[in-house]
Amino acid sequence: QQQVKQSPQSLIVQKGGISIINCAYENTAFDYFPWYQQFPGKGPALLIAIRPDVSEKKEGRFTISFNKSAKQFSLHIMDSQPGDSATYFCAATVTNDYKLSFGAGTTVTVRA
Amino acid sequence: DVKVTQSSRYLVKRTGEKVFLECVQDMDHENMFWYRQDPGLGLRLIYFSYDVKMKEKGDIPEGYSVSREKKERFSLILESASTNQTSMYLCATTLVGSSYNEQFFGPGTRLTVL
Numbered sequence: 001q002q003q004v005k006q007s008p009q010s011l012i013v014q015k016g017g018i019s020i021i022n023c024a025y026e027n028t029a030f031d032y033f034p035w036y037q038q039f040p041g042k043g044p045a046l047l048i049a050i051r052p053d054v055s056e057k058k059e060g061r062f063t064i065s066f067n068k069s070a071k072q073f074s075l076h077i078m079d080s081q082p083g084d085s086a087t088y089f090c091a092a093t094v095t096n097d098y099k100l101s102f103g104a105g106t107t108v109t110v111r112a
Numbered sequence: 113d114v115k116v117t118q119s120s121r122y123l124v125k126r127t128g129e130k131v132f133l134e135c136v137q138d139m140d141h142e143n144m145f146w147y148r149q150d151p152g153l154g155l156r157l158i159y160f161s162y163d164v165k166m167k168e169k170g171d172i173p174e175g176y177s178v179s180r181e182k183k184e185r186f187s188l189i190l191e192s193a194s195t196n197q198t199s200m201y202l203c204a205t206t207l208v209g210s211s212y213n214e215q216f217f218g219p220g221t222r223l224t225v226l
Contacts, residue, residue, distance in 0.1 A: 043217025098143050105153040
């Protein structure tokens, strides 16, 4: 039973478009929400992360939006590029627990 | 840069064989993890270790065991491989006290059990 629900399972976007991936959680003890990016043949790598004391965090073309009351968070990829084609995982954890609960993953394909 | 290496990229084994997957990290991280990755299920934690000879079950430990005799090495053991253990296996490490709980992953081992 996954503690973090992620959607959609896959999406296709044109170059320059916006990719949006949504995640929801139930455990209100979670206080750290990272996103991992995985390219084919590689292990996942940390992309960006947020704590619930802020509603948004931006790093380059990647933005996390966080809605604490709804227990939802999302990743927006602005101006999507073919190099962004990868699988994205949202995750959640409690600080100092070290174990991550991952979502099911979203495969993003950016068409040139 | 943290380097996490896994002993094999691809492995084919037969049902009932004992299988060893090895993970080695070079950054003196205390915590090490084994996950399996399956389409539509994401990454599921099998076991994790927070110190030498210390281990804790994750969400799906059945059919697996682990060994951590040295800090840098964490082994996943399939005592008697079954076809439903065909999967991608990922090892990860994290540093105790890091503010971001960042996990560093190896490239994965794709195991096929026939």
